[in-house]
Amino acid sequence: MLFCIIMKTIIEPFRIKAVEPIKFTTETERNHILQEAGYNPFLIKAEDIIIDLLTDSGTSAMSAKQWAGIMDGDESYAGSRSFYRFEEMVRLITGMKFIIPTHQGRAAEKILFSIVGEHGKVIPNNTHFDTTRANIEFAGAEAVDLLNEAGKHPEIIADFKGNMDIEKLEAFIQERGVEHIPLVMVTVTNNSGGGQPVSMQNIKDIRAVCDQYGLPLFIDACRFAENAYFIKKREQGYADRSILSICQEMFSYADGMTMSAKKDALVNIGGFLAMNNQELAMQCRNVLIVTEGFPTYGGLAGRDLEAMAQGLEEILDESYLHYRIRSVEYLGDKLLAAGVPIIEPTGGHAIYIDAKRFCQHIPSYQFPGQAVSVALYQKGGVRACEIGSVMFGKYDENQQLIPPPMELVRLAIPRRVYTQSHIDYVAEVIIEVFQNRNSLKGYQIVYEAPMLRHFTARFAPLA
Numbered sequence: 001m002l003f004c005i006i007m008k009t010i011i012e013p014f015r016i017k018a019v020e021p022i023k024f025t026t027e028t029e030r031n032h033i034l035q036e037a038g039y040n041p042f043l044i045k046a047e048d049i050i051i052d053l054l055t056d057s058g059t060s061a062m063s064a065k066q067w068a069g070i071m072d073g074d075e076s077y078a079g080s081r082s083f084y085r086f087e088e089m090v091r092l093i094t095g096m097k098f099i100i101p102t103h104q105g106r107a108a109e110k111i112l113f114s115i116v117g118e119h120g121k122v123i124p125n126n127t128h129f130d131t132t133r134a135n136i137e138f139a140g141a142e143a144v145d146l147l148n149e150a151g152k153h154p155e156i157i158a159d160f161k162g163n164m165d166i167e168k169l170e171a172f173i174q175e176r177g178v179e180h181i182p183l184v185m186v187t188v189t190n191n192s193g194g195g196q197p198v199s200m201q202n203i204k205d206i207r208a209v210c211d212q213y214g215l216p217l218f219i220d221a222c223r224f225a226e227n228a229y230f231i232k233k234r235e236q237g238y239a240d241r242s243i244l245s246i247c248q249e250m251f252s253y254a255d256g257m258t259m260s261a262k263k264d265a266l267v268n269i270g271g272f273l274a275m276n277n278q279e280l281a282m283q284c285r286n287v288l289i290v291t292e293g294f295p296t297y298g299g300l301a302g303r304d305l306e307a308m309a310q311g312l313e314e315i316l317d318e319s320y321l322h323y324r325i326r327s328v329e330y331l332g333d334k335l336l337a338a339g340v341p342i343i344e345p346t347g348g349h350a351i352y353i354d355a356k357r358f359c360q361h362i363p364s365y366q367f368p369g370q371a372v373s374v375a376l377y378q379k380g381g382v383r384a385c386e387i388g389s390v391m392f393g394k395y396d397e398n399q400q401l402i403p404p405p406m407e408l409v410r411l412a413i414p415r416r417v418y419t420q421s422h423i424d425y426v427a428e429v430i431i432e433v434f435q436n437r438n439s440l441k442g443y444q445i446v447y448e449a450p451m452l453r454h455f456t457a458r459f460a461p462l463a
């Protein structure tokens with residue numbers, strides 16, 4: 001059994017061989033930096049951040065073996081040895097017949113939906129991630145979220161808040177007509193809903209509905225290993241199963257998948273598309289050749305394929321996943337003990353602060369999530385990401401904000417990057433901001449782009 005289950009302290013299951021310095025700033029300096037950046041953490045230079053929790057994507061620390069793979073990668077244009085190693089690893093985990101490398105997750109989405117999505121088509125998911133939704137909409141199709149009810153309530157405690165609502169899925173297929181649905185998708189874990197896992201039973205139930213209507217099922221698999229770990233810990237019958245065999249079972253119910261390797265393949269760049277349907281794979285490869293590259297490298301260098309193959313092997317290590325999930329929960333426990341409202345239970349890759357409850361005095365149209373994320377930077381140089389009215393707010397014909405259901409601030413934890421004392425520091429910063437929450441002020445937008453405004457918007461604090 002794992003040693004860390006016997007002792008209470010969960011240590012990082014790695015030693016650190018290479019380090020990067022962190023530049024420290026003072027609160028006065030950060031006030032100035034914030035002003036320059038228009039109070040938008042996306043516009044702050046990374047070197048001015050003390051702890052960067054903007055995303056867990058592409059921010060992993062690679063292992064010594066991955067770096068060795070970078071040196072050892074075969075850069076042949078066609079038929080690279082690194083491709084075959086990568087293909088073999090993906091096939092072992094997923095059982096998929098056709099494996100197509102891409103430069104990142106959204107490139108896989110773009111290829112898939114440029115083929116199966118068109119005007120009049122609609123693709124259901126538990127919750128589409130922004131880029132998935134954007135690629136579907138860009139292809140002229142519609143993206144629909146069918147998350148179960150518990151997943152929409154930050155305060156409800158449930159094991160699998162990422163599950164799709166099966167009854168809604170059936171009703172949806174009947175209402176829209178099977179001919180308009182090219183495929184059903186499920187995202188594991190459900191990033192946009194708090195990194196919450198999807199149960200094996202739910203995946204089986206989705207499969208059964210797909211079988212009934214003859215529909216293919218695709219998994220958005222970015223955080224598949226974190227999802228498998230939750231299944232092992234929380235779902236009956238999986239406690240004694242290896243992570244690999246749980247992953248194999250998950251993918252056995254799917255006809256295809258899209259993957260951002262920047263998450264659970266522990267690399268800084270990479271992704272892939274995989275499927276069992278030969279005809280569709282041929283079409284995808286044809287688009288790939290135009291947009292990404294030859295099918296054995298697909299927008300990547302041989303060294304990237306090598307690092308991905310190695311990362312996919314390492315992610316299946318249970319002591320890594322134990323540490324990973326526990327370290328997110330550890331931060332969550334500290335915040336909850338101090339009364340900070342977060343999405344419960346904690347998910348796989350991030351803590352989501354419920355900004356609506358955090359600063360009840362700031363209405364949605366003054367962007368409470370923005371207020372919290374600016375304050376976290378101001379107080380401690382911690383960078384987080386608003387996922388609320390700035391990111392998803394829409395406006396009615398009178399220019400009144402239609403806020404999304406939740407005002408969240410995501411603190412995504414990069415893999416293998418920060419130690420427990422970094423996390424203790426983050427908790428201290430958040431708790432201090434929480435204790436002084438009544439002094440937080442709302443924000444107004446002074447500049448915004450017509451699309452995806454959160455990346456470049458500039459704000460001004462309200463008096």
Ligand code: F0G
Nearest residue numbers: 055057104105106129131191222260262
């Ligand atoms: N699907 C999910 C569930 C994701 O979380 C992401 C990326 C993608 C697809 C797209 O992958 O970035 O490689 O093109 N999520 C990152 C994040 C950006 O911060 O959550 P990509």
